[in-house]
Amino acid sequence: xxxxxxxxxxxxxxxxxxxxxxxxxxxxxxxxxxxxxxxxxxxxxxxxxxxxxxxxxxxxxxxxxxxxxxxxxxxxxxxxxxxxxxxxxxxxxxxxxxxxxxxxxxxxxxxxxxxxxxxxxxxxxxxxxxx
Amino acid sequence: xxxxxxxxxxxxxxxxxxxxxxxxxxxxxxxxxxxxxxxxxxxxxxxxxxxxxxxxxxxxxxxxxxxxxxxxxxxxxxxxxxxxxxxxxxxxxxxxxxxxxxxxxxxxxxxxxxxxxxxxxxxxxxxxxxx
Amino acid sequence: xxxxxxxxxxxxxxxxxxxxxxxxxxxxxxxxxxxxxxxxxxxxxxxxxxxxxxxxxxxxxxxxxxxxxxxxxxxxxxxxxxxxxxxxxxxxxxxxxxxxxxxxxxxxxxxxxxxxxxxxxxxxxxxxxxx
Amino acid sequence: xxxxxxxxxxxxxxxxxxxxxxxxxxxxxxxxxxxxxxxxxxxxxxxxxxxxxxxxxxxxxxxxxxxxxxxxxxxxxxxxxxxxxxxxxxxxxxxxxxxxxxxxxxxxxxxxxxxxxxxxxxxxxxxxxxx
Amino acid sequence: xxxxxxxxxxxxxxxxxxxxxxxxxxxxxxxxxxxxxxxxxxxxxxxxxxxxxxxxxxxxxxxxxxxxxxxxxxxxxxxxxxxxxxxxxxxxxxxxxxxxxxxxxxxxxxxxxxxxxxxxxxxxxxxxxxx
Amino acid sequence: xxxxxxxxxxxxxxxxxxxxxxxxxxxxxxxxxxxxxxxxxxxxxxxxxxxxxxxxxxxxxxxxxxxxxxxxxxxxxxxxxxxxxxxxxxxxxxxxxxxxxxxxxxxxxxxxxxxxxxxxxxxxxxxxxxx
Numbered sequence: 001x002x003x004x005x006x007x008x009x010x011x012x013x014x015x016x017x018x019x020x021x022x023x024x025x026x027x028x029x030x031x032x033x034x035x036x037x038x039x040x041x042x043x044x045x046x047x048x049x050x051x052x053x054x055x056x057x058x059x060x061x062x063x064x065x066x067x068x069x070x071x072x073x074x075x076x077x078x079x080x081x082x083x084x085x086x087x088x089x090x091x092x093x094x095x096x097x098x099x100x101x102x103x104x105x106x107x108x109x110x111x112x113x114x115x116x117x118x119x120x121x122x123x124x125x126x127x128x129x130x131x
Numbered sequence: 132x133x134x135x136x137x138x139x140x141x142x143x144x145x146x147x148x149x150x151x152x153x154x155x156x157x158x159x160x161x162x163x164x165x166x167x168x169x170x171x172x173x174x175x176x177x178x179x180x181x182x183x184x185x186x187x188x189x190x191x192x193x194x195x196x197x198x199x200x201x202x203x204x205x206x207x208x209x210x211x212x213x214x215x216x217x218x219x220x221x222x223x224x225x226x227x228x229x230x231x232x233x234x235x236x237x238x239x240x241x242x243x244x245x246x247x248x249x250x251x252x253x254x255x256x257x258x259x260x261x262x
Numbered sequence: 263x264x265x266x267x268x269x270x271x272x273x274x275x276x277x278x279x280x281x282x283x284x285x286x287x288x289x290x291x292x293x294x295x296x297x298x299x300x301x302x303x304x305x306x307x308x309x310x311x312x313x314x315x316x317x318x319x320x321x322x323x324x325x326x327x328x329x330x331x332x333x334x335x336x337x338x339x340x341x342x343x344x345x346x347x348x349x350x351x352x353x354x355x356x357x358x359x360x361x362x363x364x365x366x367x368x369x370x371x372x373x374x375x376x377x378x379x380x381x382x383x384x385x386x387x388x389x390x391x392x393x
Numbered sequence: 394x395x396x397x398x399x400x401x402x403x404x405x406x407x408x409x410x411x412x413x414x415x416x417x418x419x420x421x422x423x424x425x426x427x428x429x430x431x432x433x434x435x436x437x438x439x440x441x442x443x444x445x446x447x448x449x450x451x452x453x454x455x456x457x458x459x460x461x462x463x464x465x466x467x468x469x470x471x472x473x474x475x476x477x478x479x480x481x482x483x484x485x486x487x488x489x490x491x492x493x494x495x496x497x498x499x500x501x502x503x504x505x506x507x508x509x510x511x512x513x514x515x516x517x518x519x520x521x522x523x524x
Numbered sequence: 525x526x527x528x529x530x531x532x533x534x535x536x537x538x539x540x541x542x543x544x545x546x547x548x549x550x551x552x553x554x555x556x557x558x559x560x561x562x563x564x565x566x567x568x569x570x571x572x573x574x575x576x577x578x579x580x581x582x583x584x585x586x587x588x589x590x591x592x593x594x595x596x597x598x599x600x601x602x603x604x605x606x607x608x609x610x611x612x613x614x615x616x617x618x619x620x621x622x623x624x625x626x627x628x629x630x631x632x633x634x635x636x637x638x639x640x641x642x643x644x645x646x647x648x649x650x651x652x653x654x655x
Numbered sequence: 656x657x658x659x660x661x662x663x664x665x666x667x668x669x670x671x672x673x674x675x676x677x678x679x680x681x682x683x684x685x686x687x688x689x690x691x692x693x694x695x696x697x698x699x700x701x702x703x704x705x706x707x708x709x710x711x712x713x714x715x716x717x718x719x720x721x722x723x724x725x726x727x728x729x730x731x732x733x734x735x736x737x738x739x740x741x742x743x744x745x746x747x748x749x750x751x752x753x754x755x756x757x758x759x760x761x762x763x764x765x766x767x768x769x770x771x772x773x774x775x776x777x778x779x780x781x782x783x784x785x786x
Contacts, residue, residue, distance in 0.1 A: 004252045042760070066200070079381050099191070105382045106187045107198050109376070112209070113372065115341075117170060117176075183441060211341060229566075230566075243770070266516075296519050318496075319503075322496050331459070345511050348519065361453070377476050469643045469644040497644075498644045515605075559769070602732060623716035650688050652744070
């Protein structure tokens with residue numbers, strides 16, 4: 001196998017093109033992001049991942065903006081550069097203002113801090129939070 | 132030093148009691164959670180952490196429920212048991228329904244999955260997401 | 263294979279006993295911790311891990327207390343309960359006071375917070391810090 | 394909102410300048426690092442984060458060099474490139490020699506390894522380490 | 525919403541029972557694990573997760589034992605207790621011997637150590653490994 | 656100390672050259688990777704790390720390809736760019752096909768997802784998996 005590289009629409013198989021077409025139609029964009037072009041090396045993974053993402057990120061009990069911000073919170077915690085960049089863009093497109101981004105970062109930073117304080121002080125779960 | 136242990140209100144110094152009182156008044160609860168009782172070993176840390184949490188979690192551009200769900204997303208990603216338990220309770224108190232919790236978990240799980248796919252496929256950031 | 267279980271000194275092979283004896287002599291303790299009793303299932307791993315730990319944790323350019331506190335910092339960041347418990351005990355034995363523990367936790371918490379702020383704001387490395 | 398970008402002193406509001414001035418005076422540097430220039434997008438976060446960092450990193454029961462090395466240990470464990478670069482520089486400025494850096498890395502590496510061995514072997518906490 | 529709790533077969537909806545039946549038939553087990561009983565709170569998530577897991581873990585270019593050991597490697601790295609326990613059991617069932625488990629742990633430990641050494645020494649990717 | 660920089664063979668001490676020679680002979684390569692050139696700043700760490708890696712990665716109950724894929728799984732989970740690049744290359748050299756890489760990524764992604772679902776739903780370990 002070669003070092004991972006993207007597959008452009010023009011070079012894609014019909015199965016990959018079908019997924020790319022659905023991404024473009026669902027998101028109303030002229031081209032898919034690099035993430036999908038790289039996953040296209042594995043058409044089964046591409047299709048399963050896109051269908052899961054489409055299902056999970058569609059509006060439900062939570063609105064799309066909230067879902068995108070939660071995605072950013074996870075990506076920032078994991079330090080995934082690609083995901084931070086793409087989902088911050090996604091959240092902006094869904095309506096995130098600069099003030100909202102600032103508060104999102106403040107909560108993510110604080111949660112990461114207190115997670116470690118709870119670990120280090122070995123705090124037992126309060127009885128009220130136990131099943 | 133001994134193994135970390137909690138400080139109850141009855142045994143607390145005036146400085147610690149002042150923080151405990153503010154937590155109880157702000158949250159309208161009869162007692163503070165274990166987290167604060169353990170941090171009370173270090174009154175400076177206790178006061179700074181509480182004031183930061185109070186400031187960060189108060190309503191602003193994001194509502195308290197969204198903030199609590201972001202806190203849960205970080206805690207689940209980090210695997211902090213105490214924080215998952217306490218902030219899931221906090222999110223519920225702020226109005227999270229079972230359907231919202233289900234979608235929150237679905238997004239957190241999906242984000243943790245795609246974070247690794249982006250890492251493993253070494254996907255470069257799209258030009259559109261670069262400064 | 264069975265679920266991991268500890269090997270006590272009385273049931274240990276000569277190769278495992280030799281490592282256990284060295285741990286007890288080096289640390290001046292009557293018995294080894296659970297960590298070593300579980301690793302004893304794999305005598306090669308046991309021996310290599312102990313020799314590496316003994317080498318790395320011995321006094322050098324850094325004193326043993328500083329090394330134990332760094333160990334705690336990593337374990338708290340990773341959320342490894344066993345390691346937090348055992349290395350906090352190790353740091354105490356090496357002289358960590360309650361005030362030092364409090365400051366250690368404060369630094370670890372703050373570092374975990376600012377790590378995420380740097381991630382989320384996508385801060386580029388300053389030219390002065392680049393090779 | 395736009396993609397995160399830094400705010401230089403010349404373009405900063407009086408509130409941001411006040412923080413920048415305090416950073417420069419406290420650290421005796423001609424300019425602040427990128428981290429602060431990016432956080433300046435959110436003056437409240439900037440001020441709170443700087444005041445917490447200044448408080449936490451000042452000499453106390455632990456000296457500044459030890460605190461900087463703990464900061465590096467966390468940042469290396471989390472894989473935060475910016476934080477590794479800036480706090481390694483901070484530790485060097487506070488007196489870290491190449492030998493100290495080498496031992497710091499050795500401890501951080503070893504702790505990350507044994508954290509996983511403890512996880513994988515499912516080692517229970519020794520009774521002596523329990524409250 | 526209540527604190528998460530499991531749904532037993534007897535209390536499950538037809539949609540949940542259909543997934544439980546498929547898990548039991550696929551794995552030839554009399555009952556499903558707790559993981560599935562908890563996810564049953566969200567039938568859509570349950571169904572999607574099971575179908576993805578079944579698809580991903582079925583034999584392909586990699587055999588089931590290799591896949592289970594990779595699952596353990598990830599779970600140990602993340603410190604997920606439930607996942608370590610259940611997938612170590614799964615790997616055993618697929619044929620993992622005690623010697624294989626020992627080597628798996630050794631590789632996972634070593635990889636976590638060298639990951640941090642690469643981070644801390646800020647090692648640039650060799651030209652040969654770049655696209 | 657200076658910013659970490661590599662040590663080339665021509666500039667290396669006899670102790671470092673001895674390790675470099677062993678790496679080149681063992682792996683049958685004309686030069687060592689950057690990782691070893693950076694670790695060479697600390698000859699003791701270099702020697703210990705290489706000997707551990709050589710020991711751990713040699714064929715045993717698990718074959719070299721399986722070990723390399725486990726290494727990749729850990730590195731992808733931790734988001735260590737250098738390690739992902741170098742060990743994906745190592746796995747390829749050991750025989751990993753593109754289809755195997757695709758399935759490896761699918762398992763790693765799925766494991767990272769279900770690790771968080773187990774955390775978030777607070778799933779207790781099944782009795783059958785307990786010691």
